[in-house]
Amino acid sequence: MGSVTQSLFKFFHRGGSSGKESQPRELGIRSRRHSTAFKEFMRALGSKEELSFLDLGATSATNISLLTERGHRMRTEDLLGSSFDPEFYVAGEGGVKTLDVDRFLKENLQFHGQQFDAVFFWDIADYLPEPLVKPVIEKIFTSMVPGGMLLAFFHTKDAGPDAPYSRYHIVGDDALDLQPLMVKNGSGNASLVKLQRVFNNRHIENLFHDYASLKFFLARDNMREVLVVR
Amino acid sequence: MWKPVKKEDEPQGTATSPTPAHPVVPPKEVRPVDAKQENRSEVAHIGKAVLIKGELSGSEDLYLDGEVEGTIELDHNCLTVGPNARIRAHVHAREVVIHGKVDGNIQGTDRVELRRTAVLVGDIFTQRISIEDGAYFKGAIDIKRDGKEQKSGSSYAAAVPSGVGIGAPALAEKK
Numbered sequence: 001m002g003s004v005t006q007s008l009f010k011f012f013h014r015g016g017s018s019g020k021e022s023q024p025r026e027l028g029i030r031s032r033r034h035s036t037a038f039k040e041f042m043r044a045l046g047s048k049e050e051l052s053f054l055d056l057g058a059t060s061a062t063n064i065s066l067l068t069e070r071g072h073r074m075r076t077e078d079l080l081g082s083s084f085d086p087e088f089y090v091a092g093e094g095g096v097k098t099l100d101v102d103r104f105l106k107e108n109l110q111f112h113g114q115q116f117d118a119v120f121f122w123d124i125a126d127y128l129p130e131p132l133v134k135p136v137i138e139k140i141f142t143s144m145v146p147g148g149m150l151l152a153f154f155h156t157k158d159a160g161p162d163a164p165y166s167r168y169h170i171v172g173d174d175a176l177d178l179q180p181l182m183v184k185n186g187s188g189n190a191s192l193v194k195l196q197r198v199f200n201n202r203h204i205e206n207l208f209h210d211y212a213s214l215k216f217f218l219a220r221d222n223m224r225e226v227l228v229v230r
Numbered sequence: 231m232w233k234p235v236k237k238e239d240e241p242q243g244t245a246t247s248p249t250p251a252h253p254v255v256p257p258k259e260v261r262p263v264d265a266k267q268e269n270r271s272e273v274a275h276i277g278k279a280v281l282i283k284g285e286l287s288g289s290e291d292l293y294l295d296g297e298v299e300g301t302i303e304l305d306h307n308c309l310t311v312g313p314n315a316r317i318r319a320h321v322h323a324r325e326v327v328i329h330g331k332v333d334g335n336i337q338g339t340d341r342v343e344l345r346r347t348a349v350l351v352g353d354i355f356t357q358r359i360s361i362e363d364g365a366y367f368k369g370a371i372d373i374k375r376d377g378k379e380q381k382s383g384s385s386y387a388a389a390v391p392s393g394v395g396i397g398a399p400a401l402a403e404k405k
Contacts, residue, residue, distance in 0.1 A: 061361040068373040075370040082368070
């Protein structure tokens with residue numbers, strides 16, 4: 001890890017592994033997760049300056065602070081939060097509301113030609129409505145510079161259906177704080193977002209088949225970590 | 231501050247007591263000021279039932295809780311977007327505090343704050359930014375401090391918890 005990155009996180013490093021599971025206990029309570037893939041992700045970016053980051057998770061003031069203080073450019077877009085906007089749902093057959101994917105992509109992930117060096121995808125793919133998953137991955141592909149890196153997490157089946165959607169906060173060179181979130185549904189009621197699907201390695205490879213390479217990292221908790229290179 | 235007393239000024243043969251450098255002035259009678267009246271004179275207020283289309287500009291702080299379509303220019307003042315506000319405009323102010331909905335770019339010369347109920351779709355250009363948990367933000371952030379590019383050095387801002395103001399590296403503060 002470059003010396004600049006080391007000093008960047010020196011202040012935050014709390015020394016040693018917490019040894020704790022990543023399971024959030026209560027809504028709003030943060031839990032710490034140590035991530036090898038994240039560590040590798042930041043190491044690979046090295047001491048480059050003025051990188052363009054895209055954070056597709058729930059808005060994190062911590063992440064914004066960290067990256068902009070470092071001199072990087074940052075764009076944030078709460079993709080999952082946007083996917084719950086009732087404006088994107090139209091009545092389909094039998095009165096069942098379905099997501100208008102085309103309209104969603106016209107109003108989201110619009111970067112006006114900007115391309116990104118690094119993308120935080122977190123575990124969004126596990127929670128996105130099914131029709132959005134592949135189109136979003138393809139859209140991100142066109143918005144990344146060649147050689148750019150994407151960080152993604154995928155729950156294993158052992159995580160269980162109640163693994164909550166969380167906001168990710170960068171708090172160290174290999175540490176992330178997870179903050180479980182409730183999301184407002186179309187009726188305006190807040191509820192936990194349940195896991196929609198579980199990807200296996202083959203699913204993940206198919207999902208990113210347009211990308212240059214994938215690297216899997218084993219995690220002690222119920223999470224599969226992936227570094228993707230555009 | 232204290233003027234030395236000249237010897238020729240001292241009275242002779244009399245017991246003197248120290249005199250203050252400034253004469254004592256009896257306190258003025260202070261009448262209570264109507265707080266609402268005082269606030270109104272300091273901050274302009276646009277209520278939630280007001281709709282403005284066009285350019286909104288001014289030279290005093292503004293609390294905006296209505297609808298605005300167009301542009302908002304408060305170069306040296308503070309704009310507070312109330313929780314009922316729906317703004318579809320580009321905003322330029324010294325400070326911008328958002329509780330409601332804004333669709334447009336925000337240029338806060340000094341700082342921009344997104345409170346818990348804020349919904350902002352647009353880019354932010356400012357020196358300092360604060361985003362509370364629960365705020366929805368979609369857009370890019372461009373932090374520039376006093377026109378100088380501050381490259382990271384040996385010290386960095388503390389990892390602040392959600393809802394805390396984020397400032398220049400040595401100025402991150404807790405609320």
